[in-house]
Amino acid sequence: MAIFHPQSPHKETPRSERKVWRALASLDNHWHVLHHVQWQAVRQGRHVDGESDFVLVHPEHGLTVLEVKGGSVEMIDGVWTTIDGKDPVWQASNGSNTLYRHLNGLDASLVGNPRVCHGVALPDVEVLGAIGMHPRALFLDGIDLRDSAKSMERLLTHWGLQQTPLATRQVQAIVQRLAPTRTIQRTLRLDVADSEAEILELTDRQREAFRILRRTRRGIVLGSAGTGKTLLALEKARQMAADGAAVLLTCFNAPLAAWLEELTAGVEGITVASFHSLCFRTASTAGLPIPIQPSEEWWEREAANLLASAAGADTTPRFDALVVDEAQDFANDWLTALQLLLSAPDDAPVFLFADEHQQLFRKGLTLPDWPQFVLDLNCRNTRPIARKVAEVVRSPEPKSGARGKLPEFIITGGEFLVDSARRVVENLVAQIRALRVAAAARPSVSDKGLVAETIHRFKGLESEAVVLVCSDVFVRQPEWIRVLLYVGMSRARSALIILGPPSLRRFLRMR
Secondary structure, rough: EEEEEEEOOOOOHHHHHHHHHHHHHOOOOOOEEEEEEEEEEEEOOEEEEEEEEEEEEEEEEEEEEEHHEEEEEEEEEEEEEEOOOOOOOHHHOOOOOOOHHHHHHOHHHOOOOOEEEEEEEEEOOOOOEEEOOOOOHHHHOOOHHHHHHHHHHHHHHHHHHOOOOHHHHHHOOOOOOOOHOOOOOOOOOOOOOHHHHHHHHHHHHHHHHHHHHHHEEEEEEOOOOOOOOHHHHHHHHHHHHHHOOOOEEEOOOOOHHHHHHHHOOOOOEEEEEHHHHHHHHHHHHHOOOOOOOOHHHHOOOOOHHHHHHHHHOOOOOOOOOOEEEEEOOHHHHHHHHOOOOOOOOOOOOOOEOOOHHHHHOOOOOOOOOOOOOEEOOOOEHHHHHHHHHHHHOOOOOOOOOEEEOEEEEEEEOOOHHHHHHHHHHHHOOOOOOOEEEEEEHHHHEOOOEEEEEEEHHHHOOEEEEEEEEOOHHHOOOOHHHHHHHHHHHOOOEEEEEEEEEEHHHHHHHHO
């Protein structure tokens, strides 16, 4: 029995081609029968498509192109009358010529080989003689197809071409060219591109909903990681600046402040600074003393006191509105000091954006008794990532999210941790241009488009892909593990790979 590629006809295969398929099945197993073959070839200096109903490959006979025409077929005054109105002999001849050039152009080892001849299968009619200038031997009618081996022998004899036998590897190469068996997997780059498009659409919807808050002067916006708090904080700052207000946009993390400053470059009316850099800058302008090596107590309390003291100086700038991102990491006296910088401390617009699950720097979130707005639409992470992030802090499953791949866990640790991280990162960098890495332990890797950071410093930021590297020490911090994982994992928009010990994989319930 002949070897078919594919092994069975497609469900939409025409009845006429099914009849030819069944007839060709009686050929011996030296024949490879390829159905509905398509390729590209160059003709008259340009690329064109080629297509044949059947291509038969044999080590001794080379290739035979068969064009199938069902129903009644006749030629009147030299013009073919067929179901599709096309000349089947021309189609078969054109297919064999372009296929020959195609194969020789692809593989130098096939130059001069194989021969490619052609014929026309007419399964629904009986051909009694030559049709026009075309000899009877060129056609395989309904009667001929009852003995396909004899019919193919007659067709090959008609062409009378000498064929140098094809080696097994050549036959395999031809079949693989024309009927490849290959699994074409989606790359991470494509997954990310699709996910990013959906995420951007969700973000736009979120911003539109947030515009209804324009009339609210003070409020707290709460939302889990990925609900777009930082982007909405930025949007709110831009809205107020567009209305003519001088806006202070502040946050806890210096890297996040740098990113926000980059996004607002050239936007008139917005000043961006992390809280502590604002304290340094304002105190310096006011001529107040700043310690050379600040203590932890200074960072926690004295910086805010220094800012409050500098607020009364004539050199200190005034703001008409305040937007605070990462507000869960701000102490109450920090917020009090910031409001002293407002031109109308008791009445100026103030918006706080917070996530109670991201309290990396202090516990016990306390916020003013202002109106609250809850964001519950995930517009950063794909849904598989958002779902796993929610599991970590035992939050409800996200209501929305773009489609994407499941987070991946790679077991590693100890002396192999850094090398494992490097290999994973190098593979990702090859697929995605912009890659940011959030790491619990800082691996010694660097590359263009790659950022290596601790979870603490990367909080508030995000990236298309995140590699979260977790050492054994990380796992031995049970009081922080959920918060760290929540923050680190939620930085990933479209791809998340976690490296760590088996105990962490069990904790996350990942495969």
